[in-house]
Amino acid sequence: MPGPGAPGHAEVAKPASAAERPLKIAGTSFAPGQSGSVDVPVGYLINHEKITMPVTVHRGRKPGPRLCVCAAVHGDEINGVESIRRLIRMQLLEKLRGDLIAVPVVNVPAFLARSRYLPDRRDLNRLFPGSTTGSLGARLAHSFVTEIVRKSTHLIDLHTGAVNRANLPQLRISPGRQENLEMAQAFDAPVIIKAPTRPGSLRAYLKRRKISTIMFEGGEALRLDPASVRFALRGVLQVMRHLEMLPAEKGKEAPKKKPSVISSNTYWERAPRGGVFTPLIPLGRAVSKGAVLGSVNDPFGNRVTEISCQADGVVIGRTNEAIADEGDAVFHIATTSDPSKAEKTIRRSEVDLGDDIGHTETEEPLRE
């Protein structure tokens, strides 16, 4: 896949001052104040085509945190790719303190195939930290970890729901690390899920390495959702301001943080029977135990089966499929003791999003 700039070649070379802070990625050195791109080698496809992971680096002149923002660990999750594309075009980065390492597409083979999974059907997010001798995915994970992740102090990993399953903009964090929660609160997502890590996931590796991280989910796979794209971009910028990598917005008071809905428990409501699925409740709405969420209807007109909610909470994910088999996951619920308060919090964030940074494209000209 062609990289965003000349491979292995740093642009805008400006001589580094005395305080050299070396940042070398795949053999390319970036001095403080320097920006550029590098293609990290990953391996070869069957037709001997070289696979590389394009990476864009922005180094501030002043030292500070080193933030990696990555997307498409699952190759069909495109919203984050677009958020990063917009991020790395922003002139605002000229004021950067510390370093930004942007990786718009981590799982390049899966992205090319428009698939969540690697060519051997493995999930890259179960292969971290990878190895030099394992499968293609393990090698990819190893390159990403050794060239990028280990050199970072903070990481934001952008995801979406699965195909035909939309997620409300939300964050997942590993419990027990205060800095993760602080990053999440700075991101200002309406919902924060404290979720345990799974073996082999990037988040599990980052937890072991004590690298502060948040994982964003918004929208669905293979579908560009403008609200989720903007939400993620705004959140990343707010985290960068929180980490003092970017100055506060001029003439504006620091945005008031709204309390997020924090939940440690989520579950899926499943279709009790197969049929045509008719949802009644949209994303972000409060639900209470016993409420009717929707129905599955026998296409021959004999039976309508309601789907009842098992617990108090808010809807954070929902299938967009018209047909459900018996047992299909149809509503993702985050449980909370005060669903109506949670819904108000979510509604406030939706309103704010509308007039926030939708104008980024026109206000921030291309760097080229």
Ligand SMILES: [Zn+2]
């Ligand atoms: Zn994902």
